[in-house]
Amino acid sequence: ALPHATMHQTLTTYANTGAASIPLTLDTAHRNHTLHPGDLILLAGFGGGMAAGLALIEW
Structure with a gap:
């Protein structure tokens, strides 16, 4: 669990x-x-064909 985690989404807007x-x-x-x-930011992308990419960056 990540008690201080925040998820940002733009799907509903764009x-x-x-x-x-x-x-x-x-x-x-x-x-x-x-x-x-x-801040530590986990970037997660998912695409067709079960493609996925993850990166952890520091802002």
Whole structure:
């Protein structure tokens, strides 16, 4: 469990944006001032054919 985790989504606002989903969501979170220096961010992308990609970054 991650008690302090927050999930950001843009699907309901922009629909399925494909490859732009992760950068669009990062930009939206940044513009909403919900990302702070030192935050750990788990990026997770899923695509057709059971493709998946994950990255853990520090903001």
